[in-house]
Amino acid sequence: TSLAGFPRPERHFTPKSNWINDPNGLFFDGLNYHLYFQHNPHGIDHGNMSWGHALSTDLVHWGEQPIAIMHDEAADIFSGSIVVDESNTSGLGDGINAPVVALYTAAATDESNQAQALAYSLDGGTTFTKYQGNPVLDRGSKNFRDPKVFRYGSGESACWVMVTVEAEERKVLIYQSTNLIDWEFASEFGPQAAVDGVWECPDLFPLQVENSDKVRWILLVSLNPGGVAGGSGTQYFIGDFNGATFTPQSRKEQWHSEIFSQIGQDNWLDWGRDFYAGVTFFGLPEERKTLIAWMSNWDYARELPHRGWRGSMSTARQLSLIETEQGLQVRQQFLGTSLENPQAFSFTDAETEIDIAGPTLLNASIVNNAAGPIRLGLRRNDGSLISEVTISQQWLLHRREAGITKHELYPSVQRMPLPVSTDDSLQLQILLDHGSIEILAANGLRSLTDQLVGEAVPSYLSISCASGSTIDITLFEASESEKDL
Ligand code: FRU
Incomplete structure (x- = not known):
């Protein structure tokens, strides 16, 4: 409820x-x-x-x-x-x-x-x-x-x-x-x-x-x-x-x-x-x-x-x-993430939006040879920003807006260094539920967890990916039986 x-x-x-x-x-x-x-x-x-x-x-x-x-x-x-x-x-x-x-x-x-x-x-x-x-x-x-x-x-x-x-x-x-x-x-x-x-x-x-x-x-x-x-x-x-x-x-x-x-x-x-x-x-x-x-x-x-x-x-x-x-x-x-109803997307040089229906696991594979970073905006129905994930070759950033929280220490930018890798693609998993975002990057070698207090799962993601980079995304929904509980 x-x-x-x-x-x-x-x-x-x-x-x-x-x-x-x-x-x-x-x-x-x-x-x-x-x-x-x-x-x-x-x-x-x-x-x-x-x-x-x-x-x-x-x-x-x-x-x-x-x-x-x-x-x-x-x-x-x-x-x-x-x-x-x-x-x-x-x-x-x-x-x-x-x-x-x-x-x-x-x-x-x-x-x-x-x-x-x-x-x-x-x-x-x-x-x-x-x-x-x-x-x-x-x-x-x-x-x-x-x-x-x-x-x-x-x-x-x-x-x-x-x-x-x-x-x-x-x-x-x-x-x-x-x-x-x-x-x-x-x-x-x-x-x-x-x-x-x-x-x-x-x-x-x-x-x-x-x-x-x-x-x-x-x-x-x-x-x-x-x-x-x-x-x-x-x-x-x-x-x-x-x-x-x-x-x-x-x-x-x-x-x-x-x-x-x-x-x-x-x-x-x-x-x-x-x-x-x-x-x-x-x-x-x-x-x-x-x-x-x-x-x-x-x-x-x-x-x-x-x-x-x-x-x-x-x-x-x-x-x-x-x-x-x-x-x-x-x-x-x-653990415990079901992989139900996969939806696959692939972008190159794009500004796009993907709808999110409820608690979601997002798997992404990113090849970033572009000068600029890839941005994933977590947005409410009216287009306003809950938070934003920015991925460059060396860093992953999560910037969180204040939302309904009034606490001065709550809005913030978290910086996570990405490991040096011989493989030029970055594997990313993002788990979205009401009130939180959990990010595992580089096959789980890096983790970044933030509350999104009072926020429902974003209605959609806005994705911007500059020339020279590609991003393959698969979304998985929480299964029907789980939603019933
Ligand atoms: C950590 C902590 C523990 C302590 C408990 C008290 O968050 O401060 O050191 O046992 O919370 O609730």
Whole structure:
């Protein structure tokens, strides 16, 4: 259902009502994807933080469930993660069901302390009981948060690993445990690379380098402010992990990223304004590493106009690791996008328009040998501009108009450098839903995500492509069955 002038996204999770921010506790139980999220059950602003809950079988359509972990007088339930404790290492099981264990930050309501706490579920993640011995990890810090837990190793030597942050110190802290309850400090990482804001919501996981036996570990660190597009952003490090210590890749391997750094470009998971606190699912095989992020930015998240609900999640993306001419890079692919009713277009030297009927995936292949850039204007029915994507040989820009938003930081231009390529065509995917644009460029090696607050999917695209360039576009609609939901 959509409210006039403020349509609800069809392909992204939004809450029925009230505020949301970070995705939490993502896990797959073999049948359902579970998405928990930072939620204020009583209001449209950040506060009374609790874990909301939603279920999906396709990562596109989500059914909201009752609140999973409710805040109490003493503490808000800040971000964290979930693991399924199959072999009952925690002893919290009932002998029938494997305990589903949530590690979250208990953030004292008087802001005096942040510590890691545990809650467990014996009904597959529907209802949770807070552990009596909470907190399970307390350093007497005011900014110690966002535990992400995973299983490391196999057999006898397997253990649980937790990555957390000392947010103000720009440090990732790593702990180990055999039972999810007693945690021992293992190592710390940082400050490194982008440090102009607090470090939040870390994640650490292995990815096999495509077409090779090599495995590398990816450390994600969200930071706010200091993101590449201003405000909240997510950087990543590539390296090794031995169960205790994360070591970023060698100087030689980093050579290309260093060149990047010299011109002020670290490794960013996304170059847009609205892709924050992204974390991956527990319970999926490594080759299906799947991430969801909060599609907003602390620069303005609290002040955006709304119609009873505020905030949405990004499209789920699958992550892989690719050897490129500029070293190893993370690739993203949209998940759950159906490829229904393709419509193909091809332009050379043209000023054209293409109608858009609803949520749409656009695949484009661009050969740009022209002096000028290619422009895609996202336009409303009356011809007015919602935003514009400009593609030159080295850059992709997204310029967003203010629309109905009055916040001074909202209208903006995002710049994304395109990778150097021996192939002279650029592959582009653009996912349009009500309220957002998500762009994957260079086969997913670059990502740019922006909200388009209060905007319906554009009525049409205006395309201008100067002499010497060609653009082949295929549009895919959301399928009929999906539209019915
Ligand atoms: C990130 C964050 C986390 C914290 C949560 C509180 O957006 O600030 O560090 O746990 O939001 O809602």
